[in-house]
Amino acid sequence: MRFLLRITFWLGLVLVLLPRDKTPESDKLPQIGAADAVQAATAAVSDMTQFCKRQPAACEVGGQAATIIGQRAQDGAKKLYQIINDKKEQITNDKNERNEKSDKKAPDHTGSIAMVGEGDAISSEAPRDTLSQDDLALEWRGPQPAN
Numbered sequence: 219m220r221f222l223l224r225i226t227f228w229l230g231l232v233l234v235l236l237p238r239d240k241t242p243e244s245d246k247l248p249q250i251g252a253a254d255a256v257q258a259a260t261a262a263v264s265d266m267t268q269f270c271k272r273q274p275a276a277c278e279v280g281g282q283a284a285t286i287i288g289q290r291a292q293d294g295a296k297k298l299y300q301i302i303n304d305k306k307e308q309i310t311n312d313k314n315e316r317n318e319k320s321d322k323k324a325p326d327h328t329g330s331i332a333m334v335g336e337g338d339a340i341s342s343e344a345p346r347d348t349l350s351q352d353d354l355a356l357e358w359r360g361p362q363p364a365n
Contacts, residue, residue, distance in 0.1 A: 222291070
């Protein structure tokens with residue numbers, strides 16, 4: 219609950235401090251200085267600390283309401299976490315199923331070149347030493363380093 223209050227406070231502060239465009243309506247608004255705003259905020263906080271002394275019943279009900287709201291927020295967060303995890307597992311399972319299906323599919327070839335083990339097109343003894351004497355005579359040179 220305190221986390222939500224802190225987030226609300228800081229988000230509100232950021233929104234208040236963002237620069238605004240000058241409009242005719244903004245000139246009609248009352249002009250308040252920073253010192254006046256700080257003094258008013260201090261007085262409001264001081265008054266809120268005395269509220270429970272003045273209205274104990276309202277303070278007790280407010281505390282119970284805050285507890286219920288906090289519990290509901292916690293339950294909602296758990297539910298959201300479960301939904302996200304379920305969705306993540308579903309995506310992972312779908313991905314694994316697709317990978318398994320792609321592994322099981324037939325190999326990609328057109329049949330224009332016979333595969334090893336397919337009929338009599340390829341003999342078990344492939345010819346060796348197919349290079350000519352001219353090919354063997356050339357000396358291999360690696361790439362020359364750039365200067």
